[in-house]
Amino acid sequence: MSDVLASLRHLLPSERVLTEPSDLEHYGRDWTRQYPPAPLAVALPESVEEVQALVRWAVEQNVALVPSGGRTGLSGGAVAMHGEVVVSMQRMHRILDFDPIDRTLTVEAGVITETLQQAAREKGLYYPVDFGSRGSSQIGGNIATNAGGIKVIRYGLTRDWLAGVKVVTGTGEVLECNRGLVKNATGYDLRHLFAGSEGTLGLIVEATMRLTDPPRAPQVMVMAVPDMDSLMQAFAMFRARLPLTAFEFFTDKALAHVLAHGGKRPFDSEAPYYVLVEYETPDEATSEAALAAFEHGAEQGWLIDGVMAQSETQAAELWHLREGITESLASRTPYKNDVSVRVSRVPAFLADMQALFAREYPDFEVVWYGHIGDGNLHISVLRPEAMAMQDFVTECGRVTGMLCEVLQRHGGSISAEHGVGLLKKPYLDTIRTPAEIELMRQMKRVFDPHGILNPGKLFDS
């Protein structure tokens, strides 16, 4: 056993320092699969003080730390492949406080997203940030990546629900940022700096999250759409007429994969695009408005067919058509892009994107879907079975470079909500200028002067 490991074992009880190969593999990677995990060890702290001790130890030993939540990330932000110590927050999973007047839950960083949602529901309230990985992702990771998901159109991103965050910096200092206040104009808002910092500025150990009223009688529709222009028209119409909580879309190819994995066809009609619309129906008038909107859309030719959930079971089945896409593709280990443009630029960007893929991916199946109301598209490129993984990734990387050029033309971003991590690092300079990247590097040095916090993620320091 190395001296480094020996000293680590002095910090934590032995059952909370893992070094078995299977643990190193499990904790050393996230949902990206192209980075071979190779951490030195996995540490499982149970308190803020233990996290501080780990940081101070890492500085002393010059060992890098990789903060680790549910590892559901898709950009390699939680990957440890160079002898780092993974700091898993899974033992820090207590709900610390509920305040019914402030309507906040204060939790440790390792609380699972779904646990937080459930805790809110038990109090008659609602934590609205939601996405497919809700059963594994942790709130600390959500903050570190500023997670978005399927309700952004109505409820915004994780940062919008962050009332306070406790962080351990790269010198072992504990910062309590904002402490749950609604208004606090006392200098730079470090809370917002940590949101989306991907573990490079500090280790998130606790958070106070805002809650809201549950949506009133959410209703779900799925509709078939003949073309992209119709989709944008339908979006504008529904947004103007209904209190939307989600507006998601997917292609016929995406639907085919979900149907092949047990999904239920929503109706007989077929179309190149489908939309899932969720909205609140607090009263009769809203239900009527939804029907009238559908009829208007059908008359205009924007909507070919549609179905409205008649039960919670059917609502879940309809949602599965959208949320089941990732799972239906998982066995193919797709190469993923996650891009965004301003909503107004979606049609023009999509036309250019489709032309690019037709030209550059003639033999690959490309499945796309996403959050059209946020201007956010997810693209999954499927590897032909005969092709070697490394060749496939290289080829996709090449086309991603060209996709970045298309995005630049349309003022878009190469990472809408998946973060930069390792996967998007080569493309960061297509959305951030050299001056911005240099400022970010210097900011990292302020918070992490010894360079021990998730080094090599986001940018090379």
Place this chain on the structure above:
Amino acid sequence: MSDVLASLRHLLPSERVLTEPSDLEHYGRDWTRQYPPAPLAVALPESVEEVQALVRWAVEQNVALVPSGGRTGLSGGAVAMHGEVVVSMQRMHRILDFDPIDRTLTVEAGVITETLQQAAREKGLYYPVDFGSRGSSQIGGNIATNAGGIKVIRYGLTRDWLAGVKVVTGTGEVLECNRGLVKNATGYDLRHLFAGSEGTLGLIVEATMRLTDPPRAPQVMVMAVPDMDSLMQAFAMFRARLPLTAFEFFTDKALAHVLAHGGKRPFDSEAPYYVLVEYETPDEATSEAALAAFEHGAEQGWLIDGVMAQSETQAAELWHLREGITESLASRTPYKNDVSVRVSRVPAFLADMQALFAREYPDFEVVWYGHIGDGNLHISVLRPEAMAMQDFVTECGRVTGMLCEVLQRHGGSISAEHGVGLLKKPYLDTIRTPAEIELMRQMKRVFDPHGILNPGKLFDS
């Protein structure tokens, strides 16, 4: 004329470099009145390039710049008292772009808040950040202070509507932060760092602001409340039953000043506290819910009397009871505190605050009011006419130090929405730790290595 001034006059046409004593006084101060203005000159740039040139000139000449919006600030953040050059954005007041699909307005920093609100209305949309100084304050200053105001309970703060911001750093670099995207997970979100940075990290030159749907049939009520507990009960009830857009309160003393300045008494009953409630009434059911809530509150003894606006004119009269407070006190040049606690801590904090003021301000009139739904109280201490201004400010500063101790006990903040500037600088360390302040100092050095941007504001560097 000094060499420095001569070189400044090479940068801009002479009519845009002001040095008349009346101009230096006018542009050298904000709505605080205790700092004698003494800038070297006032520069009125008309373009981003001119702002860059000013910054580069300031670095070369080692002259400090004070960015200047509508100078409606209440903490001295825009005061120039040490030979700085004031950079007024008033000539940069163009509306650059409107996007109906993204629902954004892109504007230069010098656009007046009310102009932005009006431009949104003309497009059938709504810019919801609103406060008494809407007719003078500028959007750049709103961002630099993360302005809040009277609709925070429903719509949040300025940062929540900021889709993108263009900034000139202390080295003359232009940063375009976020570019109007809804989702953009590509590293540290500098946009949120500039919100609330009080001109110490960069000069805000342009911004893209999000708009939303106008509120549906806003209705206003003013009610009399017998005590603080009743007020909190009433707040919880109204929040649960109505789509609140504002929940403001004020004391009998505040009302008396407004009435003495032409305000209209809302009803005959008198009470120690009054609340103004604004909510949307999209349908009959909401109107009924509002009446039922009032009746329930009256039965419980939480509400003594009340009035509901029967016309837009009356709504404006009711709003004037709250918004007219500042103006009604202006001639007394009050010493202001602007504090916040978590909403749940309001009653306990208020009890301690009142005890403190009764003990320490036995001879001063203290008027308070504020945004109870945000946990934010404004406190105006009035100077006895016989007391010299300097003695008064010293005495208020002493008690503010004690108020900070009360705030610390309740986890509160000494600046809820007015910022730190010069006035709150001595108290910054009661809400931010030495470690945080040191990190802020280092961050300032990253963005402003030559220390030319609003030096001495927020903290001493």
